[in-house]
Amino acid sequence: xxxxxxxxxxxxxxxxxxxxxxxxxxxxxxxxxxxxxxxxxxxxxxxxxxxxxxxxxxxxxxxxxxxxxxxxxxxxxxxxxxxxxxxxxxxxxxxxxxxxxxxxxxxxxxxxxxxxxxxxxxxxxxxxxxxxxxxxxxxxxxxxxxxxxxxxxxxxxxxxxxxxxxxxxxxxx
Amino acid sequence: xxxxxxxxxxxxxxxxxxxxxxxxxxxxxxxxxxxxxxxxxxxxxxxxxxxxxxxxxxxxxxxxxxxxxxxxxxxxxxxxxxxxxxxxxxxxxxxxxxxxxxxxxxxxxxxxxxxxxxxxxxxxxxxxxxxxxxxxxxxxxxxxxxxxxxxxxxxxx
Numbered sequence: 478x479x480x481x482x483x484x485x486x487x488x489x490x491x492x493x494x495x496x497x498x499x500x501x502x503x504x505x506x507x508x509x510x511x512x513x514x515x516x517x518x519x520x521x522x523x524x525x526x527x528x529x530x531x532x533x534x535x536x537x538x539x540x541x542x543x544x545x546x547x548x549x550x551x552x553x554x555x556x557x558x559x560x561x562x563x564x565x566x567x568x569x570x571x572x573x574x575x576x577x578x579x580x581x582x583x584x585x586x587x588x589x590x591x592x593x594x595x596x597x598x599x600x601x602x603x604x605x606x607x608x609x610x611x612x613x614x615x616x617x618x619x620x621x622x623x624x625x626x627x628x629x630x631x632x633x634x635x636x637x638x639x640x641x642x643x644x645x646x647x648x649x650x
Numbered sequence: 651x652x653x654x655x656x657x658x659x660x661x662x663x664x665x666x667x668x669x670x671x672x673x674x675x676x677x678x679x680x681x682x683x684x685x686x687x688x689x690x691x692x693x694x695x696x697x698x699x700x701x702x703x704x705x706x707x708x709x710x711x712x713x714x715x716x717x718x719x720x721x722x723x724x725x726x727x728x729x730x731x732x733x734x735x736x737x738x739x740x741x742x743x744x745x746x747x748x749x750x751x752x753x754x755x756x757x758x759x760x761x762x763x764x765x766x767x768x769x770x771x772x773x774x775x776x777x778x779x780x781x782x783x784x785x786x787x788x789x790x791x792x793x794x795x796x797x798x799x800x801x802x803x804x805x806x807x
Binding site for chain 2 (some may be wrong): 489559564565566569572574579584
């Protein structure tokens with residue numbers, strides 16, 4: 478009888494430990510973009526260029542401008558900052574497009590020439606979020622300057638630098 | 651008789667243990683589903699954020715052509731993000747709500763991007779009024795998308 482009780486206790490213990498381990502695995506598998514063994518695949522965006530995704534806050538090399546840092550605690554804080562950072566960028570884009578659409582001043586035609594296959598970006602556009610401490614996008618694609626080929630942006634980089642007031646843009650160089 | 655009682659107790663104990671284990675397993679599966687949704691929303695948020703940054707920079711530099719092409723890419727990524735999030739199957743009510751918000755957010759972003767591209771094209775053709783109207787409408791969609799995306803992120807936290 479004692480044996481049976483012991484066996485039952487062990488079985489219960491094993492079940493509890495197994496359940497706990499599964500739960501822990503499920504919780505810890507999220508932030509790095511990896512999937513746990515039994516979960517569905519994550520359709521993460523593919524990026525051009527280097528594909529390293531850095532989830533931990535990184536500081537761009539050579540940045541001297543103190544950016545307003547969002548205080549984040551752990552991976553989940555970074556996650557929230559991702560959405561907030563995207564929202565900030567979209568809001569900035571909306572304002573920028575509105576300003577550009579109704580601007581009286583002429584466009585910068587010389588810097589805006591694009592060929593049919595030109596997928597090049599603005600000089601200084603390395604995909605960093607403005608003022609997002611945990612959202613450095615170093616090495617995470619969309620830095621298409623390397624693809625620019627014949628219609629390279631190099632010729633306009635000076636004027637762009639002069640125009641850009643964003644700390645992130647200046648820090649990207 | 652005593653043996654039967656003990657066997658009955660052991661059976662009850664085993665049943666309870668099985669129930670606890672089932673609950674734990676269910677909880678872990680739910681956590682995993684929400685975790686994959688969270689990963690997906692985060693990754694795509696970063697991507698569309700980068701695209702939006704390109705749009706903003708082109709607009710800032712008064713480059714309507716680049717602005718248009720960046721807006722088109724933003725739209726493509728927003729639609730891809732929407733499709734990716736649609737594939738997720740959250741198992742909790744909160745996860746489902748977050749998914750709904752994220753889907754609506756990326757749809758709003760796609761609409762906004764369409765407006766930005768239209769504004770860029772109109773600007774290139776010299777139709778400033780049309781460009782302004784498109785940009786205003788796009789800004790409304792963008793604001794709506796922002797609220798929804800941030801709300802989704804908060805739920806998934």
